[in-house]
Amino acid sequence: MVLEMFSLEGKRALVTGASRGIGEAIAVGYAKAGADVALVARSAEDLDRVADRVRSEGRSVVTAVCDVTDDAQIDRAVASCIDGLGFIDVLVNNAGGPVFNAPLIDFRDDGFRRIVELNLLSTARFCQRVGAHMVERRNGSVLNNASVTVLHPNGTQAAYGAAKAGVVNMTQALAQEWGPSGVRVNAFSPGFVRTHINRKLLASDEASATAVEPVPLGRWADPEEMVGLAIFLASDASSYVTGAHIAADGGLSLAWPHVF
Ligand SMILES: NC(=O)c1ccc[n+]([C@@H]2O[C@H](COP(=O)([O-])OP(=O)(O)OC[C@H]3O[C@@H](n4cnc5c(N)ncnc54)[C@H](OP(=O)(O)O)[C@@H]3O)[C@@H](O)[C@H]2O)c1
Numbered sequence: 001m002v003l004e005m006f007s008l009e010g011k012r013a014l015v016t017g018a019s020r021g022i023g024e025a026i027a028v029g030y031a032k033a034g035a036d037v038a039l040v041a042r043s044a045e046d047l048d049r050v051a052d053r054v055r056s057e058g059r060s061v062v063t064a065v066c067d068v069t070d071d072a073q074i075d076r077a078v079a080s081c082i083d084g085l086g087f088i089d090v091l092v093n094n095a096g097g098p099v100f101n102a103p104l105i106d107f108r109d110d111g112f113r114r115i116v117e118l119n120l121l122s123t124a125r126f127c128q129r130v131g132a133h134m135v136e137r138r139n140g141s142v143l144n145n146a147s148v149t150v151l152h153p154n155g156t157q158a159a160y161g162a163a164k165a166g167v168v169n170m171t172q173a174l175a176q177e178w179g180p181s182g183v184r185v186n187a188f189s190p191g192f193v194r195t196h197i198n199r200k201l202l203a204s205d206e207a208s209a210t211a212v213e214p215v216p217l218g219r220w221a222d223p224e225e226m227v228g229l230a231i232f233l234a235s236d237a238s239s240y241v242t243g244a245h246i247a248a249d250g251g252l253s254l255a256w257p258h259v260f
Pocket of ligand 1: 017021040042046066067069094097146147148190194195
């Protein structure tokens with residue numbers, strides 16, 4: 001059966017930012033596709049809720065409360081996830097977000113640094129820890145969640161965009177470093193997805209409709225619409241795909257304003 005190549009049966013995945021939004025959807029989607037899952041985020045309560053959803057799919061689950069901007073917490077989280085699942089062969093670096101938006105001239109160093117630490121340095125740190133484990137096992141797939149802002153830069157998001165562009169560049173560098181070990185590294189870039197980080201836009205019908213006007217598909221995505229791509233990149237169906245950066249943005253990165 002050709003669809004068997006998309007199965008995650010026997011795989012063990014660590015998903016950061018798994019307590020809600022895109023990370024929750026991917027973690028539960030992976031469980032439905034057959035993977036055991038380790039869930040990482042700061043909110044223990046939300047992790048427990050997502051863990052129940054994974055268990056109800058008949059899969060094993062481990063949770064690790066961790067602030068991904070804290071090196072020591074990452075060390076402990078990765079060790080407990082590998083210990084709890086036995087090994088990890090899929091890593092989804094998903095925790096992140098813009099934190100706040102402002103013109104660059106108004107940024108202070110600590111705000112810029114916070115955004116880079118949350119989105120870029122955290123991804124590098126998880127890649128170091130889990131990547132070393134994968135390279136040693138000569139098996140693994142890493143998925144880094146970037147953003148459409150890499151392809152369609154946005155004023156007021158210079159720090160977030162630069163950090164996410166760094167995530168894509170690092171993805172491509174690691175695909176080269178780890179290719180000889182059989183470890184694949186890819187990035188995906190969501191567009192407008194209905195999650196907590198967009199709560200202000202979503203609270204206003206007018207603002208949320210205006211936001212997606214330039215999107216060729218003309219609408220927001222649900223977090224579950226990121227799952228098919230995430231399963232593809234984690235599974236044997238993408239066994240010859242590494243160093244790729246794939247947009248899941250409804251076409252937004254191609255869009256021109258409707259002026260003609
Ligand atoms: N939604 C979109 O339109 C969109 C578009 C492009 C890219 N993205 C990217 O998609 C990823 C997921 O975002 P989302 O839209 O699903 O937003 P979300 O619903 O706010 O989820 C963010 C996740 O990251 C975790 N997180 C945030 N800061 C953390 C920290 N310091 N340590 C550990 N975990 C942390 C949160 O958990 P805790 O609060 O429990 O720690 C939560 O699980 C982000 O990297 C974001 O940049 C989203």
